[in-house]
Amino acid sequence: MSEWKAKRFWKTVNVVPSGTGYGIRLDDRPVRTPAKSELIVPSEALAQAIALEWDDQGEIVNPLSMPMTRSANAAIDKVTAQHAEVADLVAAYGDADLLCYRADGPASLVKRQAETWDPLLDWAADRFGARLLPVSGVMHSPQNPKALMVLTQNVREMDAFTLTAFHDLVGLSGSLVIGFAALYNYADPVVLWGWSRVDETWQEEQWGVDEEARELAEHKLGEFEHAKRFHDLAIK
Known part of the structure; x- marks a missing residue:
């Protein structure tokens, strides 16, 4: 059939x-x-x-x-009905933000992470009054609860359409800070996406490109750009 x-x-x-x-x-x-x-x-x-x-x-x-229709459907059917749950789910990325987990070597990667990610953390601290602190290694290290509450409150105040876009910006990049940076036009979405992939780019430089991984990353970049455009159209 x-x-x-x-x-x-x-x-x-x-x-x-x-x-x-x-x-x-x-x-x-x-x-x-x-x-x-x-x-x-x-x-x-x-x-x-x-x-x-x-x-x-x-x-x-x-x-x-x-894609615009699908995102609007999500904003109306899902996010509006579960706004508090979605907001807190997204805000939770702040306690394990990609930008805060740094390699302890080699020196070239450590330097690149610091040069790329420290300015974003500085911007978030200035913009929201919430300082997230980087740590070495992959073990979870809790952030300052007061800083997390400030960031969480900013997420909770988003309307359903903004939160729908923000959910994807954060989930795709792995960073609450990068999600905020996209919303507030800190840098072009393509640039921000590249900054979320410092580790992957460094690995490619050392060992070569995995074409399947590169194709997946390009697909996710398209979704990241769509989320930003959806947000920008919704607030015009």
């Missing part, structure tokens, strides 16, 4: 004001999330990006070609 596939039924796609946000109409039908809520987003720019994804569909609907 062949797998059922959704077919395009609409001719026109339009963005319409709806309450305090914007919805998308397929002819006269509102786009709805998988949980059947009307898909209402906070900005016209994001609504237009989602509308373009629907307008670009061919005869068969391909959800994989609709």
